[in-house]
Amino acid sequence: xxxxxxxxTKQKEIFTPIEPDKIGLYVxxxxxxxxxxxxxxxxxxxFDMVVRYLRSVGFSVNYVRNITDIDDKIIQRANxxxxxxxxxxxxxxxxxxxxxxxLGVLAPDQEPRASQSxxxxxxxxxxxxxxxxAYIAESGDVCYAIESFKDYGKxxxxxxxxxxxxxxxxxxxxxxxxxxFVLWKQAKPEEPSWESPWxxxxxxxxxxxxxxxxxxxxxxxxxxGGGMDLQFPHHENEIAQSEAATDEQFVNVWMHNxxxxxxxxxxxxxxxxxxxxxxxxxxxxxxxxxxFMLTSHYRSPLNYSDQELDAAKQALTRLYTxxxxxxxxxxxxxxxxxxxxxxxxxxDFNTPEAIAVLFDLAKKVNKSQSTExxxxxxxxASILGLLQAEPEDYxxxxxIAAAEIEKQIAERNAARDNRDWATADRxxxxxxxxxxxxxxxxxxxxxxxx
RNA sequence: GGCUGAAUGGCAGAGUGGUUAUGCAGCGGUUUGCAAAACCGUGUACAUCGGUUCAAUUCCGGUUUCAGCCUCCA
Numbered sequence: 182x183x184x185x186x187x188x189x190t191k192q193k194e195i196f197t198p199i200e201p202d203k204i205g206l207y208v209x210x211x212x213x214x215x216x217x218x219x220x221x222x223x224x225x226x227x228f229d230m231v232v233r234y235l236r237s238v239g240f241s242v243n244y245v246r247n248i249t250d251i252d253d254k255i256i257q258r259a260n261x262x263x264x265x266x267x268x269x270x271x272x273x274x275x276x277x278x279x280x281x282x283x284l285g286v287l288a289p290d291q292e293p294r295a296s297q298s299x300x301x302x303x304x305x306x307x308x309x310x311x312x313x314x315a316y317i318a319e320s321g322d323v324c325y326a327i328e329s330f331k332d333y334g335k336x337x338x339x340x341x342x343x344x345x346x347x348x349x350x351x352x353x354x355x356x357x358x359x360x361x362f363v364l365w366k367q368a369k370p371e372e373p374s375w376e377s378p379w380x381x382x383x384x385x386x387x388x389x390x391x392x393x394x395x396x397x398x399x400x401x402x403x404x405x406g407g408g409m410d411l412q413f414p415h416h417e418n419e420i421a422q423s424e425a426a427t428d429e430q431f432v433n434v435w436m437h438n439x440x441x442x443x444x445x446x447x448x449x450x451x452x453x454x455x456x457x458x459x460x461x462x463x464x465x466x467x468x469x470x471x472x473f474m475l476t477s478h479y480r481s482p483l484n485y486s487d488q489e490l491d492a493a494k495q496a497l498t499r500l501y502t503x504x505x506x507x508x509x510x511x512x513x514x515x516x517x518x519x520x521x522x523x524x525x526x527x528x529d530f531n532t533p534e535a536i537a538v539l540f541d542l543a544k545k546v547n548k549s550q551s552t553e554x555x556x557x558x559x560x561x562a563s564i565l566g567l568l569q570a571e572p573e574d575y576x577x578x579x580x581i582a583a584a585e586i587e588k589q590i591a592e593r594n595a596a597r598d599n600r601d602w603a604t605a606d607r608x609x610x611x612x613x614x615x616x617x618x619x620x621x622x623x624x625x626x627x628x629x630x631x
Numbered sequence: 632g633g634c635u636g637a638a639u640g641g642c643a644g645a646g647u648g649g650u651u652a653u654g655c656a657g658c659g660g661u662u663u664g665c666a667a668a669a670c671c672g673u674g675u676a677c678a679u680c681g682g683u684u685c686a687a688u689u690c691c692g693g694u695u696u697c698a699g700c701c702u703c704c705a
Contacts, residue, residue: 224705343633408705449704477644492655533645537653547669602664620667
């Protein structure tokens with residue numbers, strides 16, 4: 182049985198799918214007006230790991246990750262660039278797909294876009310109006326009336342009076358309650374808009390996720406995920422909208438991943454302290470970045486630094502080194518490593534513990550030189566989306582001068598045959614300076630990129 | 632101010648009421664022409680103050696510090 186920490190109940194719970202062996206999972210994806218940064222990468226990698234694990238133990242997972250392709254920031258950025266917002270979002274959607282693919286993130290089963298879900302959104306807004314959970318404000322915007330939903334605050338643990346007492350809540354005169362939020366926003370002239378019963382406009386941010394998730398997965402589904410910062414108000418509002426509209430429980434388990442930090446501060450677009458995925462991938466192999474993200478528990482903060490990435494690279498090299506020389510195919514064995522790995526993963530996806538098992542197994546592979554165990558190492562790692570490259574490919578990195586390196590190795594080995602250690606060491610030192618490390622083994626000399 | 636969640640060895644990061652996490656780095660050794668890789672060995676870590684207990688880093692309470700949310704944010 183799998184235990185998952187549920188943000189709604191603030192405890193680990195035994196996970197039971199609504200339908201046996203089937204899981205509906207919705208994750209809030211990107212707003213596409215810029216490149217993905219490491220924080221976005223973490224969401225993608227974390228839930229990719231979750232999906233891979235759930236599938237590996239036999240669940241059929243319907244994984245939905247949306248794209249927010251219409252909102253204020255997109256409009257603003259498109260205006261700044263003097264381009265149509267569709268062009269802008271198309272470009273960054275493609276960039277996002279490239280980044281996620283590089284990181285070994287499997288494509289979600291469905292990837293709905295807000296701009297293509299307008300009919301569902303309008304239907305839900307109308308439903309909320311019909312049930313008096315929403316009203317048309319003086320501004321013409323359709324707003325959700327939070328006091329009409331008695332459970333408001335159940336996810337974030339907030340009380341309405343505390344929220345209202347907060348000094349940072351903006352007072353919008355046209356809203357009945359400052360905490361009410363917009364479901365359908367009136368379009369200003371020149372802004373992208375869609376026809377609706379309430380005039381030309383566009384959806385508010387929260388409603389799109391309620392509409393798309395229930396459309397793809399049904400009114401009541403198993404798991405909803407996203408970054409910690411979405412817990413309030415985004416996910417709180419999703420619950421209010423969806424449960425008011427459907428009169429059913431919206432989601433059983435809420436999962437929220439921790440932030441990527443820089444110098445102990447949240448990495449975010451607002452703070453401007455972010456690294457984009459493609460910046461990092463210029464300096465580190467994608468698998469190193471993925472490994473790095475799985476070395477801490479998904480709910481913990483993850484502090485980014487070059488030192489940490491370097492350490493991750495060293496660690497991953499150790500695992501690949503263990504696989505080197507084996508002609509392995511993934512093999513499933515029921516032994517202590519398998520049991521420990523799964524015990525860790527079933528306990529709220531404890532990837533650090535699971536990775537520790539991989540290292541123990543790697544040590545065993547090094548000692549035993551068992552092809553079967555090497556295959557098991559590769560098989561268990563595949564559940565985390567790791568170690569699936571050819572070891573030589575990983576260890577050689579993206580070196581283009583492989584032929585030249587091989588030539589120098591041959592020269593050096595000729596010198597070694599003549600016991601000309603000075604020449605042999607000189608060649609080795611030269612290669613070392615170029616970032617190439619040699620290893621003389623029983624089967625000859627092999628090399629790797631440092 | 633309100634609500635969350637953290638504080639673990641040089642660094643990162645799990646976990647546990649009494650027994651080795653794991654990785655990186657360091658040190659000693661085996662191996663090697665020398666290295667590298669690998670293997671073996673090596674570290675009185677658990678913020679602080681009280682409480683419960685035969686026993687607490689682990690449970691409870693206070694304190695301090697940090698982070699997040701309360702405004703767009705993964």
